[in-house]
Amino acid sequence: MSVEMRELTALERGTLEGAPVLVGRPDDRKLNDDLFLPVWEKTRRGWLALFGITLGLTGLLFSAIAYTFAKGIGAWGNNIPVAWAYDIINFVWWIGIGHAGTLISAILLLFQQKWRTSINRFAEAMTLFAVIQALLFPMIHLGRPWFFFWLFPYPSTLATWPNFKSPLLWDVFAVSTYFTVSLLFWYVGLLPDLAALRDASKSKAARIAYGIFALGWRGSARHWRHYRIAYLLLAGLATPLVLSVHTIVSFDFAVSQLPGWHTTIFPPYFVAGAIFSGFAMVLTLMIPARKVFGFEGVITQRHLDNMAKVMLATGLMVSYGYLTETFIAWYSGDKFESFVFFNTRARGPYAPIYWTMITCNVLVPQILWWRKARENTILLWIVSILVNVGMWTERFVIIVTSLHRDFLPSSWAMYRPTWVDWSILSGTIGFFGLLFLLFLRFVPSVSASEVKELRRELEHEAHAGAHAAKRAAPAARVR
Amino acid sequence: MKKRYAMAVDTVRCVGCSACVISCKTENALPDGGFRDWIVQEVRGAFPDLSMEIRSERCNHCSEPSCVDACPTGASHVAEGGVVAVARNKCTGCKACIAACPYGARYVHPAGFVDKCTFCLHRVQKGKQPACVETCPTRSLTFGDLEDPDSPVARLLRSRRSRVLQPEAGNKPNVFFLS
Numbered sequence: 001m002s003v004e005m006r007e008l009t010a011l012e013r014g015t016l017e018g019a020p021v022l023v024g025r026p027d028d029r030k031l032n033d034d035l036f037l038p039v040w041e042k043t044r045r046g047w048l049a050l051f052g053i054t055l056g057l058t059g060l061l062f063s064a065i066a067y068t069f070a071k072g073i074g075a076w077g078n079n080i081p082v083a084w085a086y087d088i089i090n091f092v093w094w095i096g097i098g099h100a101g102t103l104i105s106a107i108l109l110l111f112q113q114k115w116r117t118s119i120n121r122f123a124e125a126m127t128l129f130a131v132i133q134a135l136l137f138p139m140i141h142l143g144r145p146w147f148f149f150w151l152f153p154y155p156s157t158l159a160t161w162p163n164f165k166s167p168l169l170w171d172v173f174a175v176s177t178y179f180t181v182s183l184l185f186w187y188v189g190l191l192p193d194l195a196a197l198r199d200a201s202k203s204k205a206a207r208i209a210y211g212i213f214a215l216g217w218r219g220s221a222r223h224w225r226h227y228r229i230a231y232l233l234l235a236g237l238a239t240p241l242v243l244s245v246h247t248i249v250s251f252d253f254a255v256s257q258l259p260g261w262h263t264t265i266f267p268p269y270f271v272a273g274a275i276f277s278g279f280a281m282v283l284t285l286m287i288p289a290r291k292v293f294g295f296e297g298v299i300t301q302r303h304l305d306n307m308a309k310v311m312l313a314t315g316l317m318v319s320y321g322y323l324t325e326t327f328i329a330w331y332s333g334d335k336f337e338s339f340v341f342f343n344t345r346a347r348g349p350y351a352p353i354y355w356t357m358i359t360c361n362v363l364v365p366q367i368l369w370w371r372k373a374r375e376n377t378i379l380l381w382i383v384s385i386l387v388n389v390g391m392w393t394e395r396f397v398i399i400v401t402s403l404h405r406d407f408l409p410s411s412w413a414m415y416r417p418t419w420v421d422w423s424i425l426s427g428t429i430g431f432f433g434l435l436f437l438l439f440l441r442f443v444p445s446v447s448a449s450e451v452k453e454l455r456r457e458l459e460h461e462a463h464a465g466a467h468a469a470k471r472a473a474p475a476a477r478v479r
Numbered sequence: 480m481k482k483r484y485a486m487a488v489d490t491v492r493c494v495g496c497s498a499c500v501i502s503c504k505t506e507n508a509l510p511d512g513g514f515r516d517w518i519v520q521e522v523r524g525a526f527p528d529l530s531m532e533i534r535s536e537r538c539n540h541c542s543e544p545s546c547v548d549a550c551p552t553g554a555s556h557v558a559e560g561g562v563v564a565v566a567r568n569k570c571t572g573c574k575a576c577i578a579a580c581p582y583g584a585r586y587v588h589p590a591g592f593v594d595k596c597t598f599c600l601h602r603v604q605k606g607k608q609p610a611c612v613e614t615c616p617t618r619s620l621t622f623g624d625l626e627d628p629d630s631p632v633a634r635l636l637r638s639r640r641s642r643v644l645q646p647e648a649g650n651k652p653n654v655f656f657l658s
Contacts, residue, residue, distance in 0.1 A: 072589060073572070080586050083577040143572015143591030148573055150552045160569050166551040168575045255646050257545060257581040403578075407645065410519055411583050 004371065017299035021114050021454065026297065028452055032196065035448040037439055038293050039197060046292070051437050057430020064423035065140055073143055075420045082403045082415040087141035088252075089395040090425055091189050093277070094134035094432075095175065095249055096391060098269075100278025101127025102182055105189070106238035109231075115306050117454045118298040121447045122289070123282045124186040128279070129435040131179045133428040138171065140424075167251040174248040178241045184232040190225065191217045192449035235398060246274040253398065259336040259355035260345075260402030263328065269321030273391060276314035276361070281308050283434060287381040298446050301375060308374040311387065315365035318394075322362065336407060344405045347399060347415060354401070360390025482543075484560035484598050485625040485653040486612070487635045488535050492619035495520055495533040499611035499620065504535075504609070506610035508598060511588050515596040516611055527599050535611065535620060538563060538584035539644065539652030549579035552594075560624065561653060567592040567611040581648040598622065624655070 026034065078085045101123040108116035139148040150160045151172045162169045195217035198210035250270035253261040283304070289419055290299045328340040345354045364386045369371045376378060404469050405412045439445065495518045503515050516537035525531050544563045547555045554569035555576050565576075565585075570592035577585045577593060588594040599609035603622075607613070614622040623630035641655040 073587070074592060076590060080577075081583055083587065138573075141573070141589050143574070143593070144570070147552075149517045150569070160552055163548075163550055163553045166575060167549070168551040172551070252575070255545075255549070256554075256578045257650075258578065261578075329609055330615075406583055407581065408519065408583060410517075437588040470553045 001461055002429060003246055015299065019305070021117070021296040021300060021301055021302050022451065022458060025455065025459070031452055031455070032200065033450055034202065034294070035298070035444050035446050035451065036197065039442060039444060040200075043441070043476075045126050047437060047441060054430045054434035054437060057427050058434050059426020060423050061431050064420050064427055065136075067420060068140060068424075069145060075369070075418065077182070077415055077417045077421055079413050079415065081406050081411050081413060084141075084399055084403065085422040086417055086425060087137050089392070089399050090269075090428060091134050091137035091141075092249055092395045092399075093233070093392050094130045094137075096246060096274035096277045096395075097281045097388075098127040098130035098134060098178075098182075099246060099274035100280065101125070101130075102178070102185070102238045103244045103275055103278065104282070105185060106235040109235045114454060115449045118295075118300075118446050119282065119286065119303050119307075121186070121189060121443075122286055122445055122451070123278075124182060124189070125436065125439045125443075126282055126285060127182050128186060130278075131182065132435065133432050135175065135179065136428065138168075138175075140148060152431065156276075167248065167255050168459065170248045171252060174241075174245045175187050176428050178245045181234060181238045185231075185238055188227065188230050188234060189447060189450075190443065191215060192219065193444045193447060195219065196448060197444070226230060242275075243271055246270040251425065253402075258406060259334070260340040260398065260403050263325055265321060265324055265328070269318065270319035270326070272321065273394060274313045276311060276318055277388060277391035279311045279314065280384040280391070283307055283311070283380060283384035284388060287377050287384070287440065288450070289440060291377075293440075293445070295446060298451055304380060305371075305374050308368045308380055308383075311384070312365050312368040315361060315368075316385070319362040322358070338400060340405070345401050348401060349469055350397070350401050350404075355395050357390055357393040360386045361394060364390070453463050460472070480626055482560040482627075483625040483653065484540065484562055484603070484656065485623065485632050485636075486539065486540075486598070487621040487632050487639075487655045487657055489617075489619040489621070489639075489657045490524035490532050490534055491658065492617045493518075493533045493535055494619075494651070496615055496616060498614045498616055500540050502610040502614035503596070503599075504595075505609060506602075512523065513586050513588060513594060515584075516633075519649075534656060535615075536582070536584075536644075537611070537654065538580075539582055539650065539654045540596075540598060541652050543651045544584065544638075545579040545648075546576035546652055548573040551575060558600060559599070560598075560600075560603070561636050563595070564597050564600065565593055565595060567594070568657075579647050581650065582652075 076086065079086075081358060101120075104116050104123040105120045108120075138151075139145055142148055149154075151162055151169060153162050191214060194210050194214040198207055198214050201207040201210055247267040247270065250266035254263060255268040256262060286299060286302070326341050329337040334337075345351070364383055367379070367383060372384075400415050404415050497518050500514060500516055503509065506616045509515060516535060519534045519536050521532045521533070521534070531636060540561060540563050543559060544555070544557065547557060547563060549555075551573060552569050552571055554566045554571070556566060558564040562606060566600065567588075567590075571590040572587060572593060574587065574593065577587070585593050585595045599607075599611075602609060609620075609622055612622045621632050621635050623632035625633050625636070627633060635657065636655055641657050643655055645650040646652075
């Protein structure tokens with residue numbers, strides 16, 4: 001028996017886990033032309049149509065918010081005992097979606113994963129826009145929203161000072177820190193591309209606009225050195241935030257003594273769910289954008305495959321979370337806890353929503369075990385949408401089913417959303433879409449500078465690999 | 480000596496007439512749909528071997544109030560005599576206290592703040608009894624200072640068997656139910 005051993009070239013290593021991270025050897029000019037095309041090209045009709053729809057939904061959102069401010073939160077379907085409903089469901093859902101960006105940008109950067117390069121800006125933008133939607137809710141859900149600033153520590157003549165024992169206050173700090181760091185990280189990463197856009201601008205207005213945002217970037221060695229340090233520091237700052245934000249959001253529920261909420265599994269289960277929904281949203285947006293703008297060469301099958309695998313892994317964690325909390329409800333012998341899981345959720349009036357959650361979050365992602373399913377972009381897109389729906393229903397199940405039947409049967413009540421609740425939910429989806437369309441139109445959605453760098457790295461590795469293989473070839477042959 | 484206000488609810492005497500609920504609404508000018516106390520009828524057993532307990536419930540003015548810990552602005556606080564109160568001018572209406580309370584004792588006032596039972600502290604400070612206690616036709620409600628061993632509530636709790644609601648919550652309630 002003979003075994004032939006030789007070192008793999010970098011390109012072969014790239015194909016070990018499926019498709020390469022960059023198709024072909026596009027030069028800098030081609031990368032600039034291709035990746036900046038959505039910015040320079042004439043506005044497409046499809047973009048305008050989508051812009052109109054999302055603008056309309058954004059109008060609906062702000063109209064519904066104005067109506068809420070005028071009428072009070074009685075305009076919503078909230079009642080006693082369901083004091084938190086769509087407001088907090090939407091808050092948690094959007095915050096969860098906002099988790100993938102920082103995970104892809106910061107954590108994959110620290111782990112030197114090459115497949116982050118073409119998708120990081122996309123995911124970061126999605127994170128920011130999702131967190132903007134989430135940030136609306138802690139403010140508008142207040143009974144007296146004009147006092148939202150009382151949650152911040154400031155010297156007040158009223159002697160209002162935040163209670164630092166309250167998890168709601170931790171939320172304020174966690175989410176605002178996350179938004180600030182994510183914004184800085186995204187913006188710092190944009191600087192080289194904004195400068196490239198400035199330099200390539202044909203109109204004076206565009207040159208001035210991009211010039212202002214490029215902050216005088218000239219691409220000197222000093223600039224690059226500062227850029228690298230800032231980028232790495234922000235990645236280091238952002239990494240713990242990926243874990244802390246949703247952990248703290250979960251504390252809003254876990255520290256309350258309500259059956260279905262009062263459980264120690266919430267932090268890891270919420271973080272896994274957040275990454276699950278975040279990756280699903282990245283895929284939901286990326287698959288059509290990749291097709292429309294012809295980005296298949298930079299956002300390859302490898303990227304989609306890896307994201308599908310992350311979605312499968314986090315989906316399994318979420319499923320394990322469902323299983324564990326149900327087991328503990330039975331094993332603890334707590335009659336209230338058991339009632340929530342075995343009567344209210346699975347068989348109560350909101351059972352269809354519970355079973356939608358199980359279908360979308362537990363059963364549907366299992367299809368991703370098959371490579372063929374991961375390679376089918378339409379199927380992957382449908383799975384990602386179903387996961388988004390599933391994660392929204394999960395928030396509904398956690399919040400509404402736990403609240404609507406609490407300890408005292410005489411205080412049970414059904415929750416039914418009003419048109420204002422629906423308008424706010426659809427409005428945030430529209431506002432999110434609007435911001436995303438503006439991002440696609442005015443900013444390169446794939447980082448050209450990082451893709452160029454990746455191409456050079458791959459070339460360098462290919463050369464180094466081929467050279468090493470040549471030298472090692474005779475010695476490595478075993479007969 | 481520091482006061483610790485408490486209430487004893489005699490479930491044997493209570494007939495569930497809701498006079499306490501009406502007097503509270505009148506005394507405190509509560510809005511439509513808003514209640515600081517309520518009547519619970521709990522039926523136990525299986526037909527035909529049934530028993531019913533009637534309770535007048537309200538905020539338990541816990542010694543370890545989870546609502547106070549959950550309030551982000553400090554609007555929920557412990558006032559004189561251990562009464563858990565809401566400073567409505569500090570309340571943003573975030574409803575965190577509602578989520579934290581295991582007794583469902585709070586509601587959102589139409590003006591946007593969260594409202595709850597105060598043990599009628601404004602009356603107690605003038606030497607009067609809470610409105611519900613004064614109104615109860617069967618004298619099933621007894622209010623007083625637990626730290627004073629001669630107070631009616633302290634004597635009642637020494638002489639009768641009593642329990643609190645959901646002791647497992649760990650909030651140490653100060654409303655006791657006599658049986």
